[in-house]
Amino acid sequence: MNPETMTVALGDRSYDIFFGREIYSLFQEWICRFYPGGTVHVVTDRNVASIYGDDIQRWLAGIPHDVLALPPGEEHKNFDTVREIYGFLARGDAGRDSLVVAFGGGVVGDLAGFAAATYLRGISCIQVPTTLLSQVDSSVGGKTGFNLPEGKNLVGAFHQPRAVFIDDAFLLTLDDRNLRAGMAEVVKCALAGDAELWDRLLAVGGKWKALSGEEWRWVVRRAVGFKASVVERDERETSLRRILNLGHTIGHAMEKSGGYGRLLHGEAVAMGLAWEAILGMKLGVTGEELVDGLVSLLIGMGFPLDDPGVALTSIAAAIGMDKKRMVSDVDLPLVAAPGRCELRRVPLAEIRRELPGIRAEIRERSIARELNIPAGNAVPEESPVSNLVHVGDEVYEIRPVEENVAPAVPAEAGPEIGKEQATAVEPESEQAPSEIRAAPAVRTVTLADLYWSQGEHSTARRIVGEILRDDPANLRAQAWLAARAGDDLVEADLLAFLETMAKEYGYDLS
Ligand code: GLY
16 A cells, blocks of 8 residues: 655745555655664653554664663653653664654653754654544644653643654554543544544544444554644644644543553543533533534543543633643633634633533533433533433432432423333432432433443442342343443442532432
């Protein structure tokens, strides 16, 4: 297959991006042509080396090279690791005409790129990104750097690569979680600047993992093409390039307040995209239909859209603190239409103020989407949390704490709903009506799935356990439990979850 090429036009810093499957012979040809004779200095990490050791050898076959495998992970994206790369280059006699090859994901690319930008006042670097996230985002555009204890990416340099080799063969062996995380940046690119890509993603929906090689290359090329066009117009992020931060203002805050390492960057970006779309709706920029499509798409792709373990106060505190600078407002990219983004200066205080309403909407819309409720049914305008949530043909109630009323059967509810509510009441809750019940009144495997996807594993298990208690022959519930038999049990306590909800919204979820 002939690789496809895209040029990032930046004057004397212009470079080509090559796309294709198994394009290592092209890589070798490129190196032999532009860097003949010298040793190539390959920087990777131990995870990549253990998974792609053979690939690295295949890619570098016939080329004199040495390899440095860094400790993997965001926690090693620091100056100690940069020094390790400097030492590696010095020991390898790297000169001004040497070439660094960053072979790995975003952390490797940022660190190797930064070392190349600064060693001997700058040597050449090429990028071979092995994750979807690094293919569609970090390998292109020249941002390099590392974290300080005080904040992410506080030290860095713009240093454009000499070439980027994007090989979709790496995606075949990428684990699901990392592949999905990369899709968040693809969705970002579609929303911010490529309506055709957006339509394609909507059409593919939850079946994105089954894309053919050709379709993958198309999706990746479109995302990269959008990014490259932005970089060409604003290499140093003085204005337009800020639209690439779509979803990142709240996304970074979620990533940071949950503790780095808990969420992958792309997972936090997916949450940020959804939360910021709802903010955009509240600010009158983003339409409801687009928000519905986005929430539906992200959930269909398997992203949780909330991290229930993270308090809103932490998210609020982390917003705008990325660079350890306290600013009063941000240029927030907001989506006006698919593929069309606008930057709007928004006071941080306003974003923080909207957070409770945004989280409530996210939860409502997630439930509505999972259970196939048309948009609007579950989210009454007057309240961030509706009193009655219709779940298929079942209903449950969210009521103010102080009311402490008996579980409600809505007057307009049909007899089946009433029956469901009546049978759902636990004996314990009759004895202690002011206490929060052990599980939501509605118990369906789909609802359990939703709780599971939001990290509420103990609640999900309890729901399925209760379904099986009432109906031991329920095959779906049995299969659900069996599928999670080996899963790590994160016993997020139901009471703690409900108390958090109660505290955050002044409501009691029954
Ligand atoms: N990842 C955003 C940018 O490169 O500007």
